[in-house]
Amino acid sequence: MWRVQKEGYLEAKGYRVGMVSRGDGFLDSPDAEYISSGVNTKDVGAVAIGRHGNFFLWGFSGSPDYMTEEAKQVFANAVVYMKQFKGQKPIARKYNDRIATKDYIDNVIGMLNKESFEHTVQYYKDLNVQSAKMFKELKEKKAKGKQLTEMEEAIIKAQSRPMPIPDWEQYVQ
Template structure:
């Protein structure tokens, strides 16, 4: 992380309690790397409003967490998106995950700005209320939006020789150990290679059009089985309800059961047990890409954004 944060999330209580955080805002040129990886509908502005958290010679740095998929879980929140060169817009400069305060800035308090110091103290005060509330989800996979970013690299990225050497010989032989070809088939569905390996824009469009059905099982896939059932997303709680209903449909029961196993870790076999579980927990069910493309149940007391 560099020295600045984006002027976002400023209404959060961490900016007001117990100390008032009053940043001085500046307009900085939008980093070129933001434009490359940005997936939003609107175009990014030429300049962005930021404020200095610290004053060091450091302009380039990492991030405390990737933004993609970070807030899948109801116990994770972005407190300050970091301004950074080389990473994506929206990556986390300061965040909370469960009872962990994630502070991505490197400077000691003596090199922080006054607003930075106040936010640091407020963060410590804020995280105390989450004592004992361990994170609900741990990172098991990559967010579906990562597929969109990676599609743009199919003509530029390749696997290194060490990775290639660990691949099955049959796969290496099929693609003549071509590092770019192997990057493609180890990232996306192999069935897409002939159509899209020289068409990154077409590959991006394919995943964009199918984003609600994307999941990751070693590679990024589109769930054609779910689409075939007429279900419009794999991450909506309503989709989970529909799969449980289909367990009583003789024509679709086997597929529904298979998909329930794909998207949950529940051991139920009988439809009535699935229904009972869903009805008891439906207000606390959430879906996480980074948690492994699964539905989870938050403990009592969590507010789950549907």
């Protein structure tokens, strides 16, 4: 594992969140390459660095000023690599991000069991504890007159509410 940015969007500087693509279709489609995943909130198969036709996907948010030296080299090499795909068009486009793909549906069906349900419930509970703690810390920081990042301000404005814990019927739906 290697670090791309000197600081992540959760650490400071008010970075915006990067944009990764779901991995569906990258490993089984012509003219599409899955190069690397990265830390993200989608899944381990999400594409942080990839190529589809002449589109290069770089899912990290920091400008080159905030990239590690290794990341700058990878980015520069990727730009040179992409030159050979000039003029190639992507084979498909997904205009509606709410359209489910077969891999996604298979994954959801595979999670329809009590063990996955219990794992999800515990995940939501843990997330609610972490969110409440972070919200409290940010409010205290602001009350002390300390400067908040753009991301921290957005969290406070959202007035974090606990995520509802689903029952079995809600989970299945």
